Amino acid sequence: MRQVRLIRHGESAANAGEASLDHATIPLTPKGVGQAYLMACSFRSAPDLIVASPFSRAASTAMATAAKFMAVPLETWPTQEFTYLEPGRCANMTVTQRREWVDAYWSRSDPAFRDGPGAESFLDFIYPGLSLCWIALQIILLKTSWYFRTGNLSMQWLG
Numbered sequence: 001m002r003q004v005r006l007i008r009h010g011e012s013a014a015n016a017g018e019a020s021l022d023h024a025t026i027p028l029t030p031k032g033v034g035q036a037y038l039m040a041c042s043f044r045s046a047p048d049l050i051v052a053s054p055f056s057r058a059a060s061t062a063m064a065t066a067a068k069f070m071a072v073p074l075e076t077w078p079t080q081e082f083t084y085l086e087p088g089r090c091a092n093m094t095v096t097q098r099r100e101w102v103d104a105y106w107s108r109s110d111p112a113f114r115d116g117p118g119a120e121s122f123l124d125f126i127y128p129g130l131s132l133c134w135i136a137l138q139i140i141l142l143k144t145s146w147y148f149r150t151g152n153l154s155m156q157w158l159g
Contacts (some may be wrong), residue, residue, distance in 0.1 A: 005047070009061040010035035019092045023081045028060045036064035046072050053079040082125045086116030 010032030014020040018029075028036065039061070046069040052062035054076050066074040084105050090098055105115060111122040 007039055007061065009055075009057040010039070012057040014095055017094055017096065019094050019097075021091055022087055023083065024055050026055070026057050028057050032057070033060070033064070036061040040065040040068045043068070048072070050074045051077050053077065053081075055081065080125075082122070083118065083120050084115060084122070084125075085119055087118040089116065 009028065011029050012020075012026045012032055013029055014026045016029045016031070020026045043065065047065070050062050050066050050069070050072055052058045052074070059076065062074060066072065085098065085101055090101075095102075101115075105113070114121045114124070
């Protein structure tokens, strides 16, 4: 039986409250590096393939498993992160500093809203050609991320 493990990156600098320049370059913290190592050690056998997004924190997390299973191919797949806040105004800010904007975005419950230049609407992110399965996966991942950030499973925009 084939198995797929979906692994979220280890603790990032942004998760730890540090300011970040943009989504793509946020590094892991030392704790995140340790978490990635523990994840790699949790494999009972070598995977057939290791896949990571191009974001540095995801690549660093995947590298821990790649280092343990050096014969296993490591691929970077072109995935994207939902950029719902205007990147320019978020540069060099912490999660706490952006919290008011984040809450305001989700409270709008408007899938067509675009925060500004470089930001996507939810409809931009989940375009009509995407399969229902992929949409469901994205919603699960967004809800999981929301839960870890807030401790609350209800997301008003889905209601």
